[in-house]
Amino acid sequence: EITLKLILPNWASNKEGGDTILLSHISDNNYVGDFGLQGANSFDWAHPLCYESAGCSDISQNVFCKSIEKSCKKGLVDLDISEYSFSELQKGITVEFALNMEIALHRLSVPSSILDSMNSDTTQVSLPVLPSDLLKLILEIADRGDTPYSTSFSICDDDKIEICKNDQTIEFSTNGITEFTNQFGESVTSLIKSELKTSSKIGDIDIDGFNINTTLGGLIDTDSIIGDEEGIVLSINIPKVRTTIGLGNSWSEIYEIINNGETDNLNIDINAPLLDNIVNPIMTPMIKAMDGLTGALTLVAASTITDGLAIKDIKTDLPNSDSLDMPLELKLTLPLGIYLEDLTSMSGRSSSFFNSEERQVIEYRIVSGDTDSINFNLIIGWQWILQQLLPYIFFTLLFISWRIRARIKKRNKKKRASEIKILKAEASENMFARSIILNPDIEVIGVSNCKISIKKRVNS
Structure with missing residues (x-):
């Protein structure tokens, strides 16, 4: 027969509240002993846990585990x-x-x-x-x-x-x-x-x-x-x-x-x-x-x-x-x-x-x-x-900017075409006209239907 004596730490005690546990081993391979952790210094699980430990109880607002x-x-x-x-x-x-x-x-x-x-x-x-x-x-x-x-x-x-x-x-x-x-x-x-x-x-x-x-x-x-x-x-x-x-x-x-x-x-x-x-x-x-x-x-x-x-x-x-x-x-x-x-x-x-x-x-x-x-x-x-709404606002502003640019571009194109048309008309009117040379010593009296100028010399 062998007897084992366990001296418990300060946080544990046996069922009677003592600080030792006796375990016996007898010849028929049976163990004799009563093993338990309890007492004043042992761990007692029956208590609540709170997020804030101060004043923790089962009815606390910050409790997350109750004592039961x-x-x-x-x-x-x-x-x-x-x-x-x-x-x-x-x-x-x-x-x-x-x-x-x-x-x-x-x-x-x-x-x-x-x-x-x-x-x-x-x-x-x-x-x-x-x-x-x-x-x-x-x-x-x-x-x-x-x-x-x-x-x-x-x-x-x-x-x-x-x-x-x-x-x-x-x-x-x-x-x-x-x-x-x-x-x-x-x-x-x-x-x-x-x-x-x-x-x-x-x-x-x-x-x-x-x-x-x-x-x-x-x-x-x-x-x-x-x-x-x-x-x-x-x-x-x-x-x-x-x-x-x-x-x-x-x-x-x-x-x-x-x-x-x-x-x-x-x-x-x-x-x-x-x-x-x-x-x-x-x-x-x-x-x-x-x-x-x-x-x-x-x-x-x-x-x-x-x-x-x-x-x-x-x-x-x-x-x-x-x-x-x-x-x-x-x-x-x-x-x-x-x-x-x-x-x-x-x-x-x-x-x-x-x-x-x-x-x-x-x-x-x-x-x-x-x-x-x-x-x-x-x-x-x-x-x-x-x-x-930002994507919609962005694409709307982008569309408006594109339309304004397209309108300005179209207006400038039409204005340029109009100016070119006027220049072409003026060029066609002066195509067969004879150049008139201005001379201060000659006075033009008249121009006939055949485009013949009648002039006279002016004495200075």
């Missing part, structure tokens, strides 16, 4: 729409945008099926929640062994996507984590591009030239305290990209719709360039990839241990965080010349301001298990209207 939620993760979407204009020649709407997204994991619930598979009649493991710092500590401890532990997982389950057929391998060592981070970023990028290719709601985008930067951070703990305030973060950055969202009708169909005054047959390839049409094809693969990673970490942890056009009184219902599987912080930067006036939400979680470029920035937080609606007036300023 074992699993906690949050998302950030920063969408910058720099251009939103009509494309007349392509029969659609041109959108130019840049996108930054983050998914942060703060704590993770361990499935009961995993714990049940590890429990026996003589051994019970109690570890309902894994904080993010404990996951980082597991990675650090695993690196100390001669043969680092490794595991594999899949980031998606779609057999039609090539990247889903290949498992992601993570080795719990310093070099292994670095290599995995690079590989994981490339895999998520490939998954997002596959999602964009198969998604018809975001328009026609040149995927080959589509630049996506993926990073996985927060895998190293920066302090000696085990908690869940600093999460493991998966970040996506998409530099500015341009896409055109077209109408599904032909020009003849649009002409018929306009003439008949019917709009029921107007087909738009997407509902509108709404936030979710741009975000969802990118956010969904991120969530799948993060779920695959956290699932692998759970297994490892458990087994190891103002003037302008105004459109008023717009009201729209917002989805709750259940449809996105996490609380979400939205940041939307509108194009110059378009802004929202009198923006209000029932929950009071919306705000707006103007940045240094005089563009309005909308901020909104979607909270777990809550629904909300917002009201606003959409103001389309004259600056944006003039931008849309």
Whole structure:
């Protein structure tokens, strides 16, 4: 029989509140022991997490995880729409945008099926929640062994996507984590591009030239305290990209719709360039990839241990965080010349301001298990209207300039032709006329019908 005594760190205690755990190994290969992490100094997951830690509670306006939620993760979407204009020649709407997204994991619930598979009649493991710092500590401890532990997982389950057929391998060592981070970023990028290719709601985008930067951070703990305030973060950055969202009708169909005054047959390839049409094809693969990673970490942890056009009184219902599987912080930067006036939400979680470029920035937080609606007036300023009319104004001025130049050129041509005609007439009249030589000593008396001049000499 072998007895192992574990002296716990100051943040953990056994089920009785002590600082040691005794494990026994007897001859019939059974383990005897009661292993649990709890007590005054151990990690207590039953607390809320807020964007601002001061005065955080379940009823705070800035809470993103409540004290009853074992699993906690949050998302950030920063969408910058720099251009939103009509494309007349392509029969659609041109959108130019840049996108930054983050998914942060703060704590993770361990499935009961995993714990049940590890429990026996003589051994019970109690570890309902894994904080993010404990996951980082597991990675650090695993690196100390001669043969680092490794595991594999899949980031998606779609057999039609090539990247889903290949498992992601993570080795719990310093070099292994670095290599995995690079590989994981490339895999998520490939998954997002596959999602964009198969998604018809975001328009026609040149995927080959589509630049996506993926990073996985927060895998190293920066302090000696085990908690869940600093999460493991998966970040996506998409530099500015341009896409055109077209109408599904032909020009003849649009002409018929306009003439008949019917709009029921107007087909738009997407509902509108709404936030979710741009975000969802990118956010969904991120969530799948993060779920695959956290699932692998759970297994490892458990087994190891103002003037302008105004459109008023717009009201729209917002989805709750259940449809996105996490609380979400939205940041939307509108194009110059378009802004929202009198923006209000029932929950009071919306705000707006103007940045240094005089563009309005909308901020909104979607909270777990809550629904909300917002009201606003959409103001389309004259600056944006003039931008849309600028091509028409340019071509109109160009046409007017061409017509004025053509008229001046035609008038000068007619004037020159008239002058030439007069010169020709004068030349024909003087063709047979005899030149008259003036002499002060001779006086012309008369000219006969035969053009004979009669002269006389004048005495000086």
